[in-house]
Amino acid sequence: MAYARTLEDIRALIVKHKRWDLIFALIGVLALMIGILTFVALFVDMAIKGVPRLSLDFFSNFPSRRPGEAGILSAWVGSMLVMLVTAVVAVPLGVASGIYLEEYARKNIVTDIIEINITNLAGVPSIVYGLLALGLFVYQFGLGQSILSAGLTLALLILPVVIVATREAIRSIPIGIREGAYALGATKWQVSRDHIIPYSTAGILTGVIIGMSRAIGETAPIITIGALTFIAFLPPSPVTAEPPYLSFEWLTSPFTVMPIQMFNWTSRPEAAFQVNAAAAGFVLVLMTLAMNGLAIYIRYRLRKNIKW
């Protein structure tokens, strides 16, 4: 057939073209299913193995040589404390960098290079961060194999994510809003404080939580800086009975985290430990899902009054 001339030709052609719509739709569904089903299978398998093992004791027991008595107390407390340090360090650094790059920095070759490098940093294998942290934080700064070292390492790891999320959130603010604020005689800092930061908070928080949910599952850099794989005590409490009521001793305490506990259990020969690993994995996935859920909720709440 040359090109379609008559109405019949056109109709035949449309039928032929639409066949490809159908074919591609099938390919797309198939591709999607491969991804989803694999994840569902893994998760269900883990849940079937692990969920029966879950009990209050599992959360409140230290690891043990006897699989039936072993728990994840030191692991989840360690994960929480490391995440706390990570957030406290990464959020201010990342947000301030993002605001500086978007609002203050001149757009020139230097900022272009910085921009490309930040994007690249997000793709650097996490073990490399671990090596850097081992040399810098653990030995050079003498912070030791502590919660502080681990928190700083993961903060470094998610910093690019936070910076990129901050910049994206700032860029989504319409130019008219910024010009409106500048036109009233506001300085850069006034515009940042009164407009840029409040209007981009939802996007920034989403980025932070996505970064954190990546960090919580990181194993390699934490092992590299020397987290313990077996630990039967908790870090000192941050809150004390005597003045000044706050203690930062926990920062220097040795620790373990959820993925390391899992790794430790999976490397044991006994089948009962594999069940423990599945249970811990289930908890870890739930923690990650909860964080992502929180990110979605925060975005929804904060964006309710902002329409653009």
Add this chain to the structure above:
Amino acid sequence: MVAALREQHMMQLKEREVATDPVVKADARKLNFFYGEFQALKDLSMPVHEKKVTALIGPSGCGKSTFLRCFNRMHDLYPGNRYQGEIVLHPDNVNILAPNIDPIEVRMRISMVFQKPNPFPKSIYENVAYGLRVRGETTTRVLNEKVEEALRNAALWDEAKDRLHKPAFNLSGGQQQRLCIARALATNPEILLFDEPTSALDPIATGAIEELINDLKYKVTILIVTHNMQQAARVSDYTAYMYLGELIEFGVTNEIFIKPKRKQTEDYITGRFG
């Protein structure tokens, strides 16, 4: 058709009188402006008269918005922009384009209303109060008074007074634009710049804004960019016709619309061009 339109203009325009001896509020002198290598304004010289409405008209890309945005140094927000020449603000005779003049100082004296209503995602009250807060005003009583005054001047008080602390986004487009006018007025600017303020609005909202501009010119000097010639005829006392970055003709609106001196202006006014 064209003749009928001009007839109609004449009727409208005759009602308006322009003072014989206007006071010059600002004065562009041999102004050139560059976006990087591209020269957007060429040797532009014209006055802006105090407490009058001056309209800038011309086809798209003629530089009218670029010219307007020189008055509050908006171009300083972006790299690669360069001014040459002067805009002298009276009575203190200061060249607001001079490198030693802080653009923030200029923006505190000269306010702007944008093409698309751009209220902040804050309450109506906070929108109007923002300019005052930027200037360090913290007294609630003063803020309340100024917010009310500005909203009254922008003919928005009656509609807004019962929901001052509700989000500004709940207002209609026309109300949002009047809110932006109130925000610009709250700090008593010396000149109020309008950059095609009605291009995103329906005809009724447009009418309300034009009426407002007519009332405001007794309080503040107004410079307005408009893509709509009829609007220029309706609201302005003086009109400047620009083309390709050059000022073709400046004069009393009546004269520009009824008896333009230059052929180019006439072609544009009568719709033969543009």
